[in-house]
Amino acid sequence: MNIIEIKGISKTYDKDTMPVQALNGIDLVFQDGEFASIVGPSGSGKTTLLNIIGGLDDPTEGNVLIDGINITSLSGHSKTAFRLKNIGFVFQSFNLIPVLTVRENIEFIMQLQGASKQGRLSRTDELIEAVGLVDKKNCRPNKLSGGQQQRVAVARALASKPKFILADEPTANLDSKSAENLLDIMEKLNKEENITFIFSTHDARVMKKARRIITIEDGKVIDDVIKDKIMPES
Amino acid sequence: MKFYFILAWRNIWRNKRRTLITTASVFFGVLLSAFMSSMQEGSYDQYIRAIVNSYSGHIQIHRKGYWNDKIINNSFLNDGNIDSLLHRFPEVTIYSPRFETFCLASSEDVTKGVMILGIEPLAEDKITNISVKLYQGEYLKKGDNGVILGSRLAQFMKIGPGDTLVLIGQGYHGSGAAGKYPVRGIIKHPSPELDRTLVCMELQHCQELFSAPDLLTSMVIMVNDNEKTLPIKMALTESLGDDLEVIDWMQMNQLLLKQIDSDRAQGVITKGILYMIIAFGILGTVIMMVAERTKEFGVILAVGMKKRKLITIIILETIFMGMTGVITGVAASIPLLYYFLYNPIPFTGQAAEMMLQMGFEPAMYFSMAPSVFYEQALTIFIFTLVIGIYPIFNIRKLQIMKALRS
Ligand SMILES: Nc1ncnc2c1ncn2[C@@H]1O[C@H](COP(=O)(O)OP(=O)(O)O)[C@@H](O)[C@H]1O
Ligand SMILES: [Mg+2]
Numbered sequence: 123m124n125i126i127e128i129k130g131i132s133k134t135y136d137k138d139t140m141p142v143q144a145l146n147g148i149d150l151v152f153q154d155g156e157f158a159s160i161v162g163p164s165g166s167g168k169t170t171l172l173n174i175i176g177g178l179d180d181p182t183e184g185n186v187l188i189d190g191i192n193i194t195s196l197s198g199h200s201k202t203a204f205r206l207k208n209i210g211f212v213f214q215s216f217n218l219i220p221v222l223t224v225r226e227n228i229e230f231i232m233q234l235q236g237a238s239k240q241g242r243l244s245r246t247d248e249l250i251e252a253v254g255l256v257d258k259k260n261c262r263p264n265k266l267s268g269g270q271q272q273r274v275a276v277a278r279a280l281a282s283k284p285k286f287i288l289a290d291e292p293t294a295n296l297d298s299k300s301a302e303n304l305l306d307i308m309e310k311l312n313k314e315e316n317i318t319f320i321f322s323t324h325d326a327r328v329m330k331k332a333r334r335i336i337t338i339e340d341g342k343v344i345d346d347v348i349k350d351k352i353m354p355e356s
Numbered sequence: 357m358k359f360y361f362i363l364a365w366r367n368i369w370r371n372k373r374r375t376l377i378t379t380a381s382v383f384f385g386v387l388l389s390a391f392m393s394s395m396q397e398g399s400y401d402q403y404i405r406a407i408v409n410s411y412s413g414h415i416q417i418h419r420k421g422y423w424n425d426k427i428i429n430n431s432f433l434n435d436g437n438i439d440s441l442l443h444r445f446p447e448v449t450i451y452s453p454r455f456e457t458f459c460l461a462s463s464e465d466v467t468k469g470v471m472i473l474g475i476e477p478l479a480e481d482k483i484t485n486i487s488v489k490l491y492q493g494e495y496l497k498k499g500d501n502g503v504i505l506g507s508r509l510a511q512f513m514k515i516g517p518g519d520t521l522v523l524i525g526q527g528y529h530g531s532g533a534a535g536k537y538p539v540r541g542i543i544k545h546p547s548p549e550l551d552r553t554l555v556c557m558e559l560q561h562c563q564e565l566f567s568a569p570d571l572l573t574s575m576v577i578m579v580n581d582n583e584k585t586l587p588i589k590m591a592l593t594e595s596l597g598d599d600l601e602v603i604d605w606m607q608m609n610q611l612l613l614k615q616i617d618s619d620r621a622q623g624v625i626t627k628g629i630l631y632m633i634i635a636f637g638i639l640g641t642v643i644m645m646v647a648e649r650t651k652e653f654g655v656i657l658a659v660g661m662k663k664r665k666l667i668t669i670i671i672l673e674t675i676f677m678g679m680t681g682v683i684t685g686v687a688a689s690i691p692l693l694y695y696f697l698y699n700p701i702p703f704t705g706q707a708a709e710m711m712l713q714m715g716f717e718p719a720m721y722f723s724m725a726p727s728v729f730y731e732q733a734l735t736i737f738i739f740t741l742v743i744g745i746y747p748i749f750n751i752r753k754l755q756i757m758k759a760l761r762s
Pocket of ligand 2 (some may be wrong): 168169170290291
């Protein structure tokens with residue numbers, strides 16, 4: 123099943139003053155359950171592409187359809203609501219709310235969704251368990267290592283049971299061991315709970331874990347490889 | 357909602373030092389303003405007490421029209437009905453009948469216009485403490501046919517206790533009035549005007565002199581609590597009928613109240629400037645708080661928090677910072693002002709002399725009226741709400757994309 127369809131997306135920043143073409147005619151389709159990475163050198167347009175897929179930014183041209191809904195045409199408020207319900211985000215850094223504990227950071231998202239207290243508590247416990255941070259659940263982010271913080275960010279992104287998770291260079295600030303550990307957890311969640319992950323990286327070891335590698339350069343897709351046969355052909 | 361309170365509260369303590377400095381500025385501002393307000397209100401209370409106790413009383417009853425035209429033809433008959441009415445109010449502590457008019461007073465070689473105050477010596481003394489102001493001779497006794505003079509009047513007329521004063525004037529409905537009275541005592545009246553013109557005598561002798569038996573110009577009433585003035589006044593007005601007027605001390609002392617109001621307005625300006633300085637301090641903190649968290653706001657908004665909720669949190673942070681200062685400030689000022697309420701700061705030297713002459717206790721009095729406290733809290737609260745406009749604008753125009761990249 124196609125969950126994301128990207129049709130003819132281009133993005134030009136500062137159109138009127140000093141135009142920068144960050145994306146140039148991107149067409150992509152993602153299916154439910156993918157574990158895909160977007161790779162490319164710095165400045166190639168990875169962040170721009172993920173932001174547009176996540177509805178954080180609007181393309182200059184083209185459309186993004188999520189489950190058949192054209193999110194580029196949604197208004198500000200409905201876009202926020204849509205994002206909260208359907209998309210989980212993991213950022214490169216400064217991901218967590220520093221004054222909230224691990225538990226609270228995760229619970230907070232469900233609170234925004236208006237989930238019941240009972241539902242929140244059990245889901246939070248489940249997620250903390252899944253990312254292996256049971257012993258840190260009452261710590262604030264500054265007591266955690268970078269890798270642990272990103273694991274919380276992944277748990278938080280999952281809290282609202284989104285259709286997919288977008289992670290923009292989640293391992294960029296991590297040492298290689300933590301990076302591998304984070305990817306293992308993401309992979310496990312992908313396999314066991316069938317959660318779709320799309321993440322960008324320029325780290326070769328991280329790239330290797332992905333089952334689909336989309337390479338972009340100068341705002342264009344120059345390569346799109348599916349590594350195994352578990353995924354149906356797109 | 358509880359969650360937003362927790363979040364806001366923890367957020368303000370992220371930068372402990374800055375928040376402490378900000379709340380400390382509010383704390384000292386509140387303390388200072390409460391101190392100032394308390395001192396002001398305390399001295400106003402003192403002025404009012406002094407004027408109520410030295411002359412006007414809380415309430416007066418007259419014949420209708422007397423207050424605007426103070427002539428003895430506007431007097432009324434004291435037939436005992438008023439006494440029995442006043443007895444029905446437990447709040448009325450003392451009342452004193454007066455017969456007040458003007459006439460000429462002569463000593464051996466000086467003649468001067470004076471004010472005659474016919475009183476019941478005991479009742480009047482309980483209200484205006486005349487006997488305490490006595491500095492020569494003695495106070496009037498019941499049935500006494502002597503007079504008491506203001507000290508400046510006595511000096512002007514060159515008479516003292518034991519001398520004789522001749523009074524000549526016009527009595528009720530145009531009859532003649534003349535009599536000779538021995539001087540019993542001299543008082544130093546706090547009001548310079550009265551000290552120059554006042555002659556006190558026993559009510560009955562006064563009524564006889566002016567051919568006005570059983571007539572009064574005013575009935576002066578004291579109540580046990582200033583707050584009771586208006587309700588008692590209303591009740592009296594209702595029971596007394598149309599021929600009489602009931603006037604409270606506020607109507608009788610409008611000039612003083614105007615002066616108090618203008619003094620209060622001056623205090624408001626001073627406190628306003630103080631609060632402006634504090635408000636700019638809070639604003640600075642809020643600007644920094646918002647600026648250094650742009651990226652965090654971007655993340656929070658990206659994961660799906662509505663801008664409105666984020667704004668609510670920041671405004672809560674602003675209010676919390678202000679209110680922490682207010683609550684601690686009020687908490688500290690209560691015992692401080694409580695102390696000064698019972699231990700007024702005494703004046704010494706010339707200032708004390710001047711206060712005494714004007715009929716005031718020579719001390720700086722304080723007030724613990726609720727307004728002293730809630731005005732500070734309300735002012736800071738309003739200022740923080742105004743400051744809250746800044747994050748509203750800032751977050752509304754915040755672009756998630758830009759914030760994430762910052
Ligand atoms: N807000 C912006 N304004 C102007 N140019 C931008 C902006 N964001 C990104 N760019 C430019 O767009 C191009 C793609 O950037 P980006 O998507 O961040 O690439 P990547 O994430 O692959 O490093 C770069 O040339 C970058 O300088
Ligand atoms: Mg990037």
